[in-house]
Amino acid sequence: MCPAAATMKSAGLSKKRKQPVVAPPESDSEEEESVYDTASDGDEGEERQQELESDDEDEDVEERSNDDEEGEDEDEDEDESEEEEVKEDKKKKKETEQAKETVKEDKKEKKEKEVGKEEKKVKKKKGEGSGILSNKLCSELPISELTANAIxxxxxxxxxxxxxxxxxxxxxGKDVMGAAKTGSGKTLAFLVPAIELLHHLHFSPRNGTGVIVVCPTRELAIQTHNVAKELMKYHSQTLGYVIGGNNRRSEADQLAKGVNLLVATPGRLLDHLQNTKSFIYKRLKCLVIDEADRILEQNFEEDMKQIFKRLPQ
Known part of the structure; x- marks a missing residue:
C-alpha cells in the first residue's frame, strides 16, 4: 500500500510541471523583464523543493519497507528461537525422566542387595551356607586333636x-545314607568319623580290621587311601588297601599283620574274605560303601551280597 501512495505523489507532481507558463507581457522596460525573471526563478525553485521533498518521501517509504522486511526476518528468527527452546525443554524433560528411572533402578538394586544380605544373615544364624561350603568351621567339630591337626x-x-x-x-554312631556331587567333600565326610571311631576304641594292628571302605574302581580306592593317609598322619592306627590288579600274596601278608582301616574294591575284598585265613575282620565296627550306585551299575551286586553274608552283623 505504501508504494502506491508514492506513485500518486509523483503523478501529482507531473501535473504541476505541465501547467502552461504564461508569457510575460512585452515591455520595453528592463525592470519588468527583471521582475519576470525573478518570478520565474522562484517558480523553478519551488518545483525543485517539491521534487526533493518527493524524493525524501520515496526514501522514507523504502526505509519503512526495509524495516518491515527486517521485522519479518526478526519474527522468523524469534519463531525459530522459540522452536529451539521447545526442543531444549523436551530434551531436558526427557533427561530428567531418564535420571528418575536411573534413580529408581538404583534404589531397586540397593533394596535387592539389602534383602539378599538379610537372607544371608538368616541362613548364617541357621547354620546354612551357599554353594558347596557351609558356614560351619572344621575347628567346631568334636574330634581329637590328632585329626584336627591333620585337617x-x-x-x-x-x-x-x-x-x-x-x-x-x-x-x-548313627547309620547315614548321603548323596553329593563329585568334589563336594564326601570322602572326608565318612573318613573323619571312621578314623575317630578307631581312635576312641584304641584299635591296634592285633585287633585286625575295624573299618572297611568299599569303592567301585581301583582309581577311586587309591584316591580314598591317599586322603585317609593324610588324615591318619598323627594316629597310631594302621591303613591299607586291596584292589584288583595288585599282587594278591603281598596283600594277604599285609592283612595278616593287621590293617585297622581297609580300602577295597568289591571283587578283591570278597576274594580275601573267602581265601585269606589270616585276614582278621571279626571285630569290624563300620562298613562304608562309596558310590553305591556305581557299584550296582558295574554288576557288583552279587559280590556285595556275599560280602554282607561273611561280615559280622
Missing part, C-alpha cells in the same frame, strides 16, 4: 554341606 595341615577351614550334615550323626 588344618590339609588347609581345610570350613566344612562342606555334606560334611556339616553327615559328620555329626556319624560321630554319634
Amino acid at each position: 588344618r595341615e590339609m588347609n581345610y577351614t570350613h566344612l562342606t554341606q555334606i560334611q556339616a550334615r553327615s559328620i555329626p550323626h556319624l560321630l554319634e
Whole structure:
C-alpha cells in the first residue's frame, strides 16, 4: 500500500510541471523583464523543493519497507528461537525422566542387595551356607586333636554341606545314607568319623580290621587311601588297601599283620574274605560303601551280597 501512495505523489507532481507558463507581457522596460525573471526563478525553485521533498518521501517509504522486511526476518528468527527452546525443554524433560528411572533402578538394586544380605544373615544364624561350603568351621567339630591337626595341615577351614550334615550323626554312631556331587567333600565326610571311631576304641594292628571302605574302581580306592593317609598322619592306627590288579600274596601278608582301616574294591575284598585265613575282620565296627550306585551299575551286586553274608552283623 505504501508504494502506491508514492506513485500518486509523483503523478501529482507531473501535473504541476505541465501547467502552461504564461508569457510575460512585452515591455520595453528592463525592470519588468527583471521582475519576470525573478518570478520565474522562484517558480523553478519551488518545483525543485517539491521534487526533493518527493524524493525524501520515496526514501522514507523504502526505509519503512526495509524495516518491515527486517521485522519479518526478526519474527522468523524469534519463531525459530522459540522452536529451539521447545526442543531444549523436551530434551531436558526427557533427561530428567531418564535420571528418575536411573534413580529408581538404583534404589531397586540397593533394596535387592539389602534383602539378599538379610537372607544371608538368616541362613548364617541357621547354620546354612551357599554353594558347596557351609558356614560351619572344621575347628567346631568334636574330634581329637590328632585329626584336627591333620585337617588344618590339609588347609581345610570350613566344612562342606555334606560334611556339616553327615559328620555329626556319624560321630554319634548313627547309620547315614548321603548323596553329593563329585568334589563336594564326601570322602572326608565318612573318613573323619571312621578314623575317630578307631581312635576312641584304641584299635591296634592285633585287633585286625575295624573299618572297611568299599569303592567301585581301583582309581577311586587309591584316591580314598591317599586322603585317609593324610588324615591318619598323627594316629597310631594302621591303613591299607586291596584292589584288583595288585599282587594278591603281598596283600594277604599285609592283612595278616593287621590293617585297622581297609580300602577295597568289591571283587578283591570278597576274594580275601573267602581265601585269606589270616585276614582278621571279626571285630569290624563300620562298613562304608562309596558310590553305591556305581557299584550296582558295574554288576557288583552279587559280590556285595556275599560280602554282607561273611561280615559280622
